[in-house]
Amino acid sequence: MIAAVDHVQLAAPAGSEDALRTYYADALGMTEIPKPPVLAARGGCWFQTGPVQLHLGIEADFRPARKAHPGLRVTDIEAFAARLTEHGAEVKWDGDLPGHRRFFSHDPVGNRLEFLEPVDG
Structure with a gap:
């Protein structure tokens, strides 16, 4: 039985790790977590905040998804929107x-992200 979402995997082009770190750590406030050595050799980076993990994996023929998003x-x-805007991200x-x-925003490689908050009433 499915109990929870463990992580969400997003793709990125080779060599984009520094830009991803700037966005996911600095702009979003997530913490980079170490990848297991066998996976770290493939490139990419993983981030976490609370129970939420986003894994950015390198894809040779990368093209950002136009509709799919976490x-x-x-x-x-x-x-939060102001924070992203201050870091140069479109909201x-x-x-x-x-x-x-x-609102929706895109990371530096074009991955679409949705940020939402329930409203009362």
């Missing part, structure tokens, strides 16, 4: 999900 629940979405608000405030 949905990341945040607190104080206004402040595109979307009001189409009832009961939530949300």
Whole structure:
């Protein structure tokens, strides 16, 4: 039986690790976690905040997905959007999900990310 999502894997092009670290650690505030040595040899990097893990793996013929994305629940979405904007990330608000405030943004290699926060009432 499925108990939880362990992690979400996103793809990235070779040599993008420094840009990914700047975005996921500095802009999003996640912590880089070590990859097992056999996996570290493949490149990429992993990040975590609380129970949420995002794994960025190197893909030889990388092309960012146009629609697929992880949905990341945040607190104080206004402040979080401001943080991303201060780090140079585009924030595109979307009001189409009832009961939530949300926006979309892209990491430095073009992966789409959704950030959302439930609203009361």
